[in-house]
Amino acid sequence: MLQNNIGWLLLAIVLIVFVFKAVKIVPQSEQHVVERFGRLRAVLGPGINLIVPFFDKVAHQISILERQLPIASQDAITRDNVLVQVDTSVFYRIIEPEKTVYRIRNVDSAIATTVAGIVRAEIGKMDLDEVQANRSALIATIKSFVEDAVDNWGIEVTRAEILDVNLDAATRAAMMQQLNAERARRAQVTEAEGSKRAVELAADAELYASEQTAKARRILADAEAYATQAVATAINENGMEAAQYQIALKQVEALGAMSSGQGNQTVIVPAEALAAFGDAFKLLQGRK
Numbered sequence: 001m002l003q004n005n006i007g008w009l010l011l012a013i014v015l016i017v018f019v020f021k022a023v024k025i026v027p028q029s030e031q032h033v034v035e036r037f038g039r040l041r042a043v044l045g046p047g048i049n050l051i052v053p054f055f056d057k058v059a060h061q062i063s064i065l066e067r068q069l070p071i072a073s074q075d076a077i078t079r080d081n082v083l084v085q086v087d088t089s090v091f092y093r094i095i096e097p098e099k100t101v102y103r104i105r106n107v108d109s110a111i112a113t114t115v116a117g118i119v120r121a122e123i124g125k126m127d128l129d130e131v132q133a134n135r136s137a138l139i140a141t142i143k144s145f146v147e148d149a150v151d152n153w154g155i156e157v158t159r160a161e162i163l164d165v166n167l168d169a170a171t172r173a174a175m176m177q178q179l180n181a182e183r184a185r186r187a188q189v190t191e192a193e194g195s196k197r198a199v200e201l202a203a204d205a206e207l208y209a210s211e212q213t214a215k216a217r218r219i220l221a222d223a224e225a226y227a228t229q230a231v232a233t234a235i236n237e238n239g240m241e242a243a244q245y246q247i248a249l250k251q252v253e254a255l256g257a258m259s260s261g262q263g264n265q266t267v268i269v270p271a272e273a274l275a276a277f278g279d280a281f282k283l284l285q286g287r288k
Contacts, residue, residue: 021053031097033060043098062097066158069108074116076123082171087163090115096154104153118145135162
């Protein structure tokens with residue numbers, strides 16, 4: 001019985017070991033690469049998986065979480081021969097572990113080298129101003145080329161970033177000088193435009209004043225013409241008495257204006273004028 005019990009005990013131990021070796025639990029954030037006698041057998045996804053004990057083994061445990069490469073700086077020369085230092089960062093994740101395991105040794109180093117070459121090549125096609133102004137387009141181009149380059153490695157590039165574009169001190173000083181010159185030019189242009197606008201407004205004001213003066217003169221001329229026409233009509237209808245009446249009225253008004261001045265004034269009037277004034281007063285009295 002003891003021998004029989006030992007046999008059952010050994011059998012139970014073998015079964016336990018067999019089950020322990022056959023069942024593999026893979027976390028949600030990983031995929032396991034299984035080899036059989038050194039060759040790829042299967043890729044185990046998250047959850048419970050079964051393998052053949054003692055024949056199959058989990059050779060690689062690959063994280064499928066998104067990864068970020070360390071920030072890398074590389075020198076590049078633009079099309080207008082300006083040396084820049086570009087800081088880049090790439091985010092990626094492994095989607096086919098069997099390719100990543102058997103086709104590339106150091107994934108991070110390989111991607112960093114690829115990114116550096118692509119960045120230098122793309123910046124070499126652009127002027128410095130284009131690099132600064134079209135950063136989003138440059139990032140999209142770099143991401144597209146990196147995706148094509150790492151496609152055989154089972155990697156998905158999720159994002160590429162250009163964090164900064166640094167210039168040497170001499171180039172920065174030259175750019176600052178150019179910027180100050182451009183600001184001075186814009187200030188001069190603005191001042192010249194302001195002076196031009198002031199001259200235009202002054203000319204418009206003078207033209208408006210001339211137009212208003214001309215309108216006033218035209219109105220006065222129309223009024224005088226109307227008065228002349230009225231007098232002519234009265235003379236035509238009433239004869240010379242109307243003309244004599246107007247002359248007499250003007251004479252009386254002139255005399256009143258001469259005598260209304262301030263201070264003591266002596267007015268010398270010829271005898272003919274006194275006779276004319278007498279006739280004028282008679283006409284006016286006759287009118288009344």
